[in-house]
Amino acid sequence: MKSFSVLVAAATLVAKVSAHYTWPQLIVGGVNTSTWQYVRETNNWQDLNPLTDVTSTDVRCYSSLESGTASTVTVAAGSTVGFTVVGNPSNLYHDGVLNVYMAKAPAGTDVASWDGSGDVWFKVYQIPAIADGITITFPSTGLTEATFPIPAALPSGQYLIRIEHIALHVASSFGGAQFYIACAQVQVTNGGTGTPGPLVAFPGAYTGNEPGILINIYYPIPTSYVQPGPPVWPASGSGSPAPPVSSTTVSSTKASSTVAPPTTTTASTTTFTTKTTTSAPASGTGAAEFAQCGGQGWAGATAWHLPQLSLAPFTCHVVNGMIVDF
Ligand SMILES: [Cu+2]
Numbered sequence: 001m002k003s004f005s006v007l008v009a010a011a012t013l014v015a016k017v018s019a020h021y022t023w024p025q026l027i028v029g030g031v032n033t034s035t036w037q038y039v040r041e042t043n044n045w046q047d048l049n050p051l052t053d054v055t056s057t058d059v060r061c062y063s064s065l066e067s068g069t070a071s072t073v074t075v076a077a078g079s080t081v082g083f084t085v086v087g088n089p090s091n092l093y094h095d096g097v098l099n100v101y102m103a104k105a106p107a108g109t110d111v112a113s114w115d116g117s118g119d120v121w122f123k124v125y126q127i128p129a130i131a132d133g134i135t136i137t138f139p140s141t142g143l144t145e146a147t148f149p150i151p152a153a154l155p156s157g158q159y160l161i162r163i164e165h166i167a168l169h170v171a172s173s174f175g176g177a178q179f180y181i182a183c184a185q186v187q188v189t190n191g192g193t194g195t196p197g198p199l200v201a202f203p204g205a206y207t208g209n210e211p212g213i214l215i216n217i218y219y220p221i222p223t224s225y226v227q228p229g230p231p232v233w234p235a236s237g238s239g240s241p242a243p244p245v246s247s248t249t250v251s252s253t254k255a256s257s258t259v260a261p262p263t264t265t266t267a268s269t270t271t272f273t274t275k276t277t278t279s280a281p282a283s284g285t286g287a288a289e290f291a292q293c294g295g296q297g298w299a300g301a302t303a304w305h306l307p308q309l310s311l312a313p314f315t316c317h318v319v320n321g322m323i324v325d326f
Pocket of ligand 1: 019020021094
């Protein structure tokens with residue numbers, strides 16, 4: 001109980017910390033470009049809050065409240081680009097999954113003034129969760145950036161690149177999943193002759209009831225995971241992490257160099273602490289929202305959560321020894 005008192009005291013001190021994130025910088029040629037230079041400034045550029053309504057037009061680029069002054073940068077088909085995470089802390093610290101979509105601006109339309117409407121979006125990259133029947137893990141958790149190839153077969157032209165991290169730590173009720181979204185504007189050169197697809201619309205691609213969006217990732221532990229959205233285009237060797245069972249069929253060096261999620265960019269400045277004490281949930285006291293973090297039923301290695309006892313909208317995390325993101 002002594003450690004529980006310390007826990008509450010620490011929580012009180014930092015209860016106002018907003019611990020979310022966004023994607024302000026495009027990575028081109030291995031270099032971070034300036035904040036909101038090629039990425040459309042998102043509504044959450046200041047508060048970092050997620051989008052939770054997948055039927056909103058903002059599920060497209062999350063930029064309805066901003067002025068849309070981003071420039072368009074030239075990138076070659078087949079080259080690697082990415083987005084840098086900025087937040088508090090600056091990494092994808094929520095357990096979740098990642099998708100990257102692209103959409104081609106209609107002929108004659110400047111991508112800088114295009115809204116991305118219609119069935120125009122195709123997926124080029126994803127980092128799903130991995131459920132092996134015993135545990136579920138989230139390879140995107142902790143990344144400070146997400147990089148991926150522009151498909152070599154992609155025709156030249158102007159495109160939006162839409163990245164999303166779908167945080168699933170409180171996704172067990174409808175609307176609980178948190179979408180961290182941004183769109184960049186690119187001019188693709190040296191393109192191929194492929195036909196991207198399947199094509200989806202935003203909003204439209206998700207209802208919020210998908211098994212990979214409306215999901216309790218803690219209890220019972222999911223024995224499988226279905227990544228939201230269409231399959232990655234092109235179908236193979238395009239940047240989607242290969243399931244372990246099929247990795248032996250991926251034999252080309254090109255494929256093996258592009259299928260794995262980045263491993264060299266995991267968070268190095270943030271220490272997630274595993275809860276080691278156990279406290280019964282408090283009831284009828286002001287500590288209830290903290291007591292939900294008592295550790296019962298959760299033994300995760302990177303953070304601790306108790307969504308089955310969650311007092312929405314409170315969730316529990318320990319970052320650098322402090323509790324954040326209530
Ligand atoms: Cu958050």
